[in-house]
Amino acid sequence: MGARVLLVGQGGREHATAWKLLQSPRVEHVFVAPGNSGTALIATNLPPRTTDIEGIVAAAKQHRIDFYLACSDDPQPLGLVDRLQAEGILCYGPSAAAARIEANKSWAKGFMSRHRIPTADGRAFDDYAAACTYLESLPPGKLWVKASGLAAGKGAVGCETRSEALSAIKEMLVDHQFGTSSDTIVIERDMPGWETSCHAFCDGKTAVLWPFSTDYKRSLDGGEGLNTGGMGAYSPSAGISDTLIGDIRRLVVDPVIAGMAAEGHPYNGTLYPGIMVTAEGPKIVEYNARQGDPESQVLLPRLKSDLYEVTRAAARGGLASMEVRWSSRPSVGIVVASRGYPESFETGFTIRGLDAIDRDVLVFHAGMKSAGGGFVTSGGRVCTVVAMGDTMEEARAIAYDNARRITFENAYYRTDIALEAV
DSSP states (O other): OOEEEEEEEOSHHHHHHHHHHTTSTTEEEEEEEEOOHHHHHHSEEOSOOTTOHHHHHHHHHHTTOOEEEOOSSSTTTTTHHHHHHHTTOEEESOOTTTTHHHHOHHHHHHHHHHTTOOBOOEEEESOHHHHHHHHHHSOSSOEEEEESSOOTTOOEEEESSHHHHHHHHIIIIISOTTGGGGSSEEEEEOOOSEEEEOOEEEESSOEEEOOOBEEOOEEEGGGEEEEOSOSEEEESOTTOOHHHHHHHIIIIIHHHHHHHHHTTOOOEEEEEEEEEEETTEEEEEEEESSOOTTHHHHHGGGBOSOHHHHHHHHHTTOGGGOOOOBOSSOEEEEEEEETTTTSOOOOOOBOBOGGGSOTTOEEEESSEEEETTEEEEOSSEEEEEEEEOSSHHHHHHHHHHHHTTOBOTTEEOOSOTTGGGO
16 A cells, blocks of 8 residues: 655645655555645645644544655644654654744754854844844844744844834734744844745755745735745746855755754754855855745656655655756746735635646645635635746746736736746
8 A cells, every 4th residue: 555645734835745745656645734725636635724733643543644744834843743753653844843943033043053054143032122222232224023933934024224123023022913923033134145945855864955946025026015925936046056055055954954963853854944145155044944835836846756755765864865856947936816915815706717727837726715616716825826948938938828827806926936037
C-alpha cells in the first residue's frame, strides 16, 4: 500500500503541495485539514481547523496517516509535529521549539545574534512606553514595526516617518491589532536593497536549497498599497548569481542548521528565509518555518524530483543521499484577488472562466468554494494562476493571458508580476 499523507492549511500552497505529492507513485492518498475547493478535487478534506491540534491528531489516527508534511505556519508552533511524532507518525516539519524561528520574532532576533546571522538592527519590546522611548532615540529614517508572533503575513508595517511608527506601535501593543501575536513587537531599522526568497529542504544536519523566487507583498502595482500575504511570484529570481547563492548558504542557511542543532532542537522541515540583498551582502528580513505562499505555487511545478521521496528522506535524516532536480524553465504566478483585500471585501461572487484555462496552465485554489456545480469567491486571495515557459517573458505572457480569463465581480490582480525579470 502507498503512503497516506497529511497536510494542514487551506490556501493555494496546500493545493499545490497536494497536487505535487500525488504525482508520486508511492503516495496512495492525500488528506488536507481543512483544505479548500481545489484540494477537494484531488484529495480528501478533513474538518479540523489549522489551530485545532487535538482534532488534527485524532483525524490523523482515524485515517491511518503515516506521513505529515508541514507546509503552513499555524500548526508547528502549537506542537503538531511533537504530538504526531508521539503517535508514531513520521513528520517532515519543525518541532514547536524549532518553529520559534518564525513564530517568535523576539526569540529569532536573539538566535540570530547568538549565531552571528546578519539582519537588521533592532530591539524587541512588550512595553509601550519603552518602545516609544527607543523610537525617539533613533535617527530619522524608515523603520519596520513587527508583531513578534504569527499574523498571516501581515504583521510587518513599514513606517516612513516617526509618527507612522508611533501609530503602528500603539495599534500593536495597546490596541492588540494582532491579538496575542503583538503582545511583543520588534522595531527594526530599514535595510536598503532588493528582496528575494530562499527555500531549503532541511533534515537537521543538511540543507538543500530550492531555486530562488521573488514574491510581491504589496497589494498594488509598483509596490504601493498595503502589505498582503502575497500577490504573485516568479522563479528564478532576477539578480541571483552563484556567488550570491554561496553567500546566502554560508551566512543565513547553514548557521540555522548548525545553531538549531547546537541548541538542542535540530531543524527538520522546509526553511524559508526572506532575504534583503544589501550593499554589505545578504541579510535576513525574517525566517519562516514552512513553505511560502505564493512562492510554493511557482516553485513546486519546477520540481522534477518526487516531493514525497525527498521530504520522507529528510524526515528520516537522509537528505544528503538524495539528488533533488529542478526544471530550468521559469514560472510565473498571478494571484487573482477580491478588490478590497487585504482589508474589507465582499465574497460570494460566481467565478467564471476556469474552463477556459490552457491545458498546461495551473490554477491553485485559495479563497473560493464550491457552489451550484461551480465556484464562488470566499476569501481575499481567490486563486493563483501559474504558467511555465521557455523564457520568463513567455511564462509571464501566458500567466497573464490566462489570469484575464478568470472573472468575477470585483476581481483584481497586480499587472507588474515578474516585470523586473523581463
